[in-house]
Amino acid sequence: MSGPPAIEAVDLTRSYDLGGERVQALKGVSLTIGDGEYAAILGPSGSGKSTLMHVLGALDRPTTGTLRIAGRDVAGLDGDALAELRNAHIGFVFQSFHLLARTSAVDNVALPLAYRGVPKGERRLRAAAALERVGLGHRLGHRPNQLSGGEQQRVAIARALVGGPRLVLADEPTGNLDTRTGHEVMDLLERLNGDQGVAVVLVTHEPDVAERAPRRIHVRDGLIETDEREAGR
Amino acid sequence: MRRRELFAVALEALRVNRMRSLLTMLGVVIGVWAVVVLVAIGGGARDMVEGEIEGLGSNIIFVVPGELGFGAAPTVSRMTRDDVARLTDLAGEGAVTAGITSGESVRNGHAEVFATLTGADENGRNVFDRPLAKGRYLSEIDVETRRRVAVLGSVAAERLFGEVDPLGRQVTIGGVRFRVIGVFAAVGQTFGQSRDGEVQVPLTTAHRLLGVTRVDFAAVRAPDAESIEDLQSRIVETLEDAHPGERFSAVTQTQLLGTIGTVLGALTAVLAAIAAISLLVGGVGVSNIMLVSVRERTREIGLRKALGARQRDVLGQFLVEAVLLTSAGGAAGIVLGVGTALTIAALSPVPASIAWWSPVLAFGVSAGVGVFFGVAPARRAGRLDPVVALRAD
Numbered sequence: 008m009s010g011p012p013a014i015e016a017v018d019l020t021r022s023y024d025l026g027g028e029r030v031q032a033l034k035g036v037s038l039t040i041g042d043g044e045y046a047a048i049l050g051p052s053g054s055g056k057s058t059l060m061h062v063l064g065a066l067d068r069p070t071t072g073t074l075r076i077a078g079r080d081v082a083g084l085d086g087d088a089l090a091e092l093r094n095a096h097i098g099f100v101f102q103s104f105h106l107l108a109r110t111s112a113v114d115n116v117a118l119p120l121a122y123r124g125v126p127k128g129e130r131r132l133r134a135a136a137a138l139e140r141v142g143l144g145h146r147l148g149h150r151p152n153q154l155s156g157g158e159q160q161r162v163a164i165a166r167a168l169v170g171g172p173r174l175v176l177a178d179e180p181t182g183n184l185d186t187r188t189g190h191e192v193m194d195l196l197e198r199l200n201g202d203q204g205v206a207v208v209l210v211t212h213e214p215d216v217a218e219r220a221p222r223r224i225h226v227r228d229g230l231i232e233t234d235e236r237e238a239g240r
Numbered sequence: 241m242r243r244r245e246l247f248a249v250a251l252e253a254l255r256v257n258r259m260r261s262l263l264t265m266l267g268v269v270i271g272v273w274a275v276v277v278l279v280a281i282g283g284g285a286r287d288m289v290e291g292e293i294e295g296l297g298s299n300i301i302f303v304v305p306g307e308l309g310f311g312a313a314p315t316v317s318r319m320t321r322d323d324v325a326r327l328t329d330l331a332g333e334g335a336v337t338a339g340i341t342s343g344e345s346v347r348n349g350h351a352e353v354f355a356t357l358t359g360a361d362e363n364g365r366n367v368f369d370r371p372l373a374k375g376r377y378l379s380e381i382d383v384e385t386r387r388r389v390a391v392l393g394s395v396a397a398e399r400l401f402g403e404v405d406p407l408g409r410q411v412t413i414g415g416v417r418f419r420v421i422g423v424f425a426a427v428g429q430t431f432g433q434s435r436d437g438e439v440q441v442p443l444t445t446a447h448r449l450l451g452v453t454r455v456d457f458a459a460v461r462a463p464d465a466e467s468i469e470d471l472q473s474r475i476v477e478t479l480e481d482a483h484p485g486e487r488f489s490a491v492t493q494t495q496l497l498g499t500i501g502t503v504l505g506a507l508t509a510v511l512a513a514i515a516a517i518s519l520l521v522g523g524v525g526v527s528n529i530m531l532v533s534v535r536e537r538t539r540e541i542g543l544r545k546a547l548g549a550r551q552r553d554v555l556g557q558f559l560v561e562a563v564l565l566t567s568a569g570g571a572a573g574i575v576l577g578v579g580t581a582l583t584i585a586a587l588s589p590v591p592a593s594i595a596w597w598s599p600v601l602a603f604g605v606s607a608g609v610g611v612f613f614g615v616a617p618a619r620r621a622g623r624l625d626p627v628v629a630l631r632a633d
């Protein structure tokens with residue numbers, strides 16, 4: 008693919024005001040995620056990984072610094088414009104799945120398309136296709152409480168993919184899963200990255216999960232400590 | 241998100257919390273129900289009273305002691321037959337009648353009715369224009385000589401005599417025997433009581449029976465509409481001259497209608513206002529539940545925003561939910577209210593008049609209540625920060 012990278016961040020900071028005390032969760036992070044890239048973010052608890060994911064995904068605004076998503080500078084965009092930007096370019100996968108209870112898998116997956124104004128019939132078709140891709144074509148009508156944890160996370164991945172994003176941000180996607188199921192989910196993310204060229208950035212604590220990523224970004228204390236790339240990929 | 245889909249999402253949310261939705265709705269149901277029923281009964285009462293007054297005849301001037309008005313203390317009448325003579329001088333022979341009424345039990349052997357006994361004079365039938373079914377009406381001689389004769393209303397006649405022709409037969413009133421000389425044609429109701437249950441006897445006979453000499457009211461038939469106003473003031477003048485320090489009122493049917501209409505209209509408005517307060521309370525309940533619902537679903541809101549929901553999508557979702565809740569409650573309240581009003585009308589003498597505007601207004605107001613009380617929680621939902629919302633527990 009050509010054109011601007013999926014994400015371009017320059018000198019991002021994010022600080023919180025806690026009753027006069029200032030907490031700096033990000034202290035100046037510069038980072039570019041190219042199209043189709045696959046990167047893992049590692050770091051100790053409280054180092055700012057989730058904060059970084061939220062800012063990169065336009066869920067949160069940086070306090071200072073520049074962020075461009077698909078070439079578009081987010082500074083000056085209002086909440087609704089950010090929502091549209093997320094809807095168009097970013098897919099999220101959360102540690103705790105965040106599926107709508109009492110809602111079928113296919114309708115959960117179709118949700119991002121609803122906010123894009125896609126008609127219901129087409130939405131369902133595309134959601135079903137996305138579920139097919141994550142190997143859940145036989146679970147369309149199941150509700151979250153009728154699915155295993157791994158299956159729920161695969162539904163969430165299908166939801167992240169259904170809108171054709173350039174980038175999927177996954178914050179500890181295997182955190183709530185056992186090792187074997189976790190590996191299945193990782194396999195799936197890698198396969199989607201390889202087959203469909205969707206860039207994937209994932210946060211993880213688990214070294215063996217991180218080992219599999221061609222690019223590993225170590226975060227400590229709100230700063231990028233190292234950014235290593237495996238040669239040849 | 242499209243508007244139609246907001247409805248689907250909101251309906252689903254209400255369905256999931258079925259019990260809570262129903263209980264929340266109940267407040268609105270009761271409020272709307274109360275509005276519809278009270279307005280229907282108030283309107284019905286007014287229609288009823290107005291219909292009865294209209295039945296009195298349009299050129300009749302009612303003369304009663306004291307000030308006319310609701311809330312005025314009832315006045316013991318100082319009018320006597322002498323005043324009737326004075327009014328006859330004003331209005332002409334045959335145009336004035338006077339009466340006294342009392343509730344009495346009337347018997348024929350074992351058959352007994354509790355009737356409105358009216359002491360009337362020979363002009364009563366002409367002034368009030370009441371046709372007879374059979375026999376004759378009270379005559380001047382009946383009144384002058386205190387004859388013990390009676391004219392029965394159709395229902396009284398039927399209750400006392402059944403199939404038997406009452407003419408020439410006897411009834412007992414207050415231990416005194418009266419001979420039936422006539423039966424009125426059926427006329428229907430006045431002031432909630434059947435006028436057909438009435439029994440009329442000569443005024444003088446009634447005076448002796450009741451041990452009084454007063455008359456409760458007089459009625460004057462004006463020769464034409466133009467002379468009414470002039471006659472009214474002369475009547476009051478004459479009576480107040482004759483009874484220094486006393487007040488008298490002479491009113492027409494139109495004036496009575498106006499007064500009663502105003503009073504009953506105000507009464508209906510007060511009832512409706514009280515009912516509206518309960519609707520308001522229902523609205524506060526909706527607001528409360530919507531706030532709880534927003535809090536409970538904070539993570540859902542965060543997720544929806546993460547996936548691309550704009551502020552207005554989330555706001556719309558919760559607003560539609562509130563409006564669905566209140567307008568469904570409103571619709572149920574209207575159905576129940578109309579049903580109750582019709583039941584009351586069927587089972588009691590109070591007719592219910594369901595003005596077209598009352599359900600429409602009730603529905604409009606309940607939907608409005610949804611918007612009004614839903615807007616604050618919905619805005620709160622719409623403004624939630626996605627990261628904060630996603631982290632909520």
Ligand SMILES: Nc1ncnc2c1ncn2[C@@H]1O[C@H](COP(=O)(O)OP(=O)(O)OP(=O)(O)O)[C@@H](O)[C@H]1O
Pocket residue numbers: 023024025030031032050051052053054055056057058059
């Ligand atoms: N809303 C907030 N208000 C104040 N401080 C916050 C807020 N969110 C995060 N922080 C602080 O920012 C820092 C980074 O938090 P963050 O959640 O990004 O860490 P993390 O690397 O994801 O940790 P973990 O591995 O435990 O998930 C922490 O010190 C945290 O206390």
Ligand SMILES: [Mg+2]
Pocket residue numbers: 056057058178
């Ligand atoms: Mg984290």
